[in-house]
Amino acid sequence: MSVVVRTARPTDLPGIQRLSDQVFRSQRPGQHMAEEFPWMYDASNARHWAIALDGDEVVSIAGAMVWPALIAGAPTTAATTGSVATYPSYRGQGLASQILDHLEQDLFREGVRLMQISGDLPLYLRWGARPVGEVxxxxxxxxxxxxxxxxxxxxxxxxxxxxxxxxxxxxxxxxxxxxxxxxxxxxxxxxxxxxxxxxxxxxxxxxxxxxxxxxxxxxxxxxxxxxxxxxxxxxxxxxxxxxxxxxxxxxxxxxxxxxxxxxxxxxxxxxxxxxxxxxxVSWLAKVINGPGLVSDLHELWRERCAQELNAHPVDRARTVIHLGDSQWTVDAPELAEWLFNPTAPSRPEALNAVWPVPALWSEGLNYV
Ligand SMILES: CC(C)(COP(=O)(O)OP(=O)(O)OC[C@H]1O[C@@H](n2cnc3c(N)ncnc32)[C@H](O)[C@@H]1OP(=O)(O)O)[C@@H](O)C(=O)NCCC(=O)NCCS
CATH class of the missing domain: 3.40.630.30 (Gcn5-related N-acetyltransferase (GNAT))
Known part of the structure; x- marks a missing residue:
């Protein structure tokens, strides 16, 4: 088997829909994911899908929608992620994990700071998403x-x-x-x-x-x-x-x-x-661009905090946070918890004055 992972094109959508309906709608004949989530499955949104192809066949998928988001009044960019599925005979080979990584890289390049993903599969936790917020x-x-x-x-x-x-x-x-x-x-x-x-x-x-x-x-x-x-x-x-x-x-x-x-x-x-x-809340979040997110929320820190708060990338996975004379190096899951989780045990006390910030509520109209 030689499987290729890549960003989807509009012509891949029929294969994406077939897989999606088979995995998510086999118990509901006559119902189609693309009719329920028309924007997610629209040809114009194809570039926000990552797929695995075995020959011409789409065998694993994850889709996203990109949103301008407002966190406590500060504009940033977030993506909701869903329809993560692999045909049963292709499961357990790391395809969904590779696809999430691929999607993350595409979204990072597009300026997305934060991904939300519904559910709490161990796969998502391993990928670096964490529970954030409480309802x-x-x-x-x-x-x-x-x-x-x-x-x-x-x-x-x-x-x-x-x-x-x-x-x-x-x-x-x-x-x-x-x-x-x-x-x-x-x-x-x-x-x-x-x-x-x-x-x-x-x-x-x-x-x-x-x-x-x-x-x-x-x-x-x-x-x-x-x-x-x-x-x-x-x-x-x-x-x-x-x-x-x-x-x-x-x-x-x-x-x-x-x-x-x-x-x-x-x-x-x-x-x-x-x-x-x-x-x-019933979705996890992964901060995919820590310095970008901290920079988007910069004005907010100024209002909340007398000391200067900054963030710099160490590499794709890690961010250094500076607050006054203190600094911490965090990975993506830790940063998501520090930023959004009201009860994050690992967050240094000095940061409690500025974090958490409001969690984003993406249920309802944003359901993908
Ligand atoms: C959830 C789902 C998308 C996972 O797809 P997948 O391609 O099998 O995902 P992966 O192979 O990356 O990971 C699955 C498991 O295989 C393991 N795995 C990954 N690479 C592996 C490898 N090379 N060899 C053996 N096992 C491997 C992973 O550790 C993971 O273990 P876990 O289930 O204990 O966390 C798939 O099971 C599915 O379609 N389920 C039904 C739809 C669904 O529930 N979607 C999620 C909605 S929230």
Whole structure:
């Protein structure tokens, strides 16, 4: 067997889709990954796939989408990674590992600082990704009492409202950016809801001053057997609650609202409710360009810290962090933990004043 690993081209997409459907959709005949995740599988995104070919046949794949991201107000570039698959007869030979390395190198050259990858396979941990961030899940068992406000609510029209949604989305610190086209497509498809067989709900709350919040809800997934879930929102937390109150026919399991540790306003809007559970976010992160990321976030350090904070590459895998007179050499997994993990045990105390920064929330519209 002579297998070649390379970046995909648009002509490789049929082979990518075949493998992907066979691995991820064999139990759901008639459903196709490319229909659920149209941007990921679009020909224009082919260069964000790495593949292994045995002759003409695509035998192993990993795909990504590249996003402008905003971390605590600072612009950077991140990629979500998914659809990692190898045909059963080719597994256990290191193909997925090689493909992730290849994809990482392509994304590094494109200026991506950080990759997120769903799941927590040992393979991903060995590759250098680490759990980052924590989400507290609140379960509301009944619709919140709407307070008297001048909120008005209406369904989001994917075509006309993408601009308003984008504007609100900018206001969230833990966000990925999206092009208008991606937003429109994802608002109309709501891939996560398709996957979990829920009722797609997308609501916009407005006041006389303008848009106040939007909410994307995966309602009554799995035929109403599971709780409904807020998959994405941005804006005023009270307006979010107003939107939830307008959703009819809550399932018995209620409505789940994910709250990241830095979302203090949402937490207090939900009080006295307490989280049902806290858990790491359901994806891992790998910092693939430490100095680049530290440089993108430079202004943020200046606000948080009296001493100068800098980072320099030692090589592809290691970064030196300087803070005042101190310095540390870290590898990619350690840097991800120091930056994003609120409870990272190895982070030097001197760095606690500046790190962690908000974790990026890529569920919902960004689901790949
Ligand atoms: C997960 C998946 C993509 C891995 O693909 P793969 O090509 O077999 O991956 P690798 O060969 O790089 O790694 C698999 C294992 O083989 C081992 N391995 C790697 N190179 C090896 C080699 N040369 N010889 C023997 N074993 C090797 C790895 O250590 C790894 O061990 P682990 O499972 O204990 O972590 C594949 O099993 C798959 O398609 N699964 C179903 C889809 C899925 O779950 N995708 C992930 C969604 S989050």
């Amino acid at each position: 507290a899940w609140y379960r509301l068992t009944s619709a919140p009492e709407p307070r008297p406000t001048d909120f008005r609510i209406r369904p989001i029209h994917p075509g006309n409202d993408a601009g308003l949604v984008a504007q609100l989305n900018q206001s969230r610190s833990t966000r990925f950016g999206r092009t208008r086209g991606q937003l429109q497509s994802m608002l109309s498809l709501q891939p996560l809801t398709i996957v979990e067989k829920g009722v797609p709900i997308a609501l916009l709350v407005e006041t006389s001053e303008g848009p106040a919040a939007y909410a994307i809800i995966n309602h009554r997934p799995f035929g109403g057997r599971a709780a409904s879930r807020v998959v994405e929102w941005a804006g005023d937390p009270q307006a979010l609650l107003f939107a939830l109150a307008s959703v009819p026919n809550w399932p018995e399991a209620g409505m789940l609202v994910p709250v990241l540790s830095e979302e203090i306003a949402l937490k207090s809007a939900l009080a006295p409710a307490v989280p049902l559970r806290r858990q790491p």
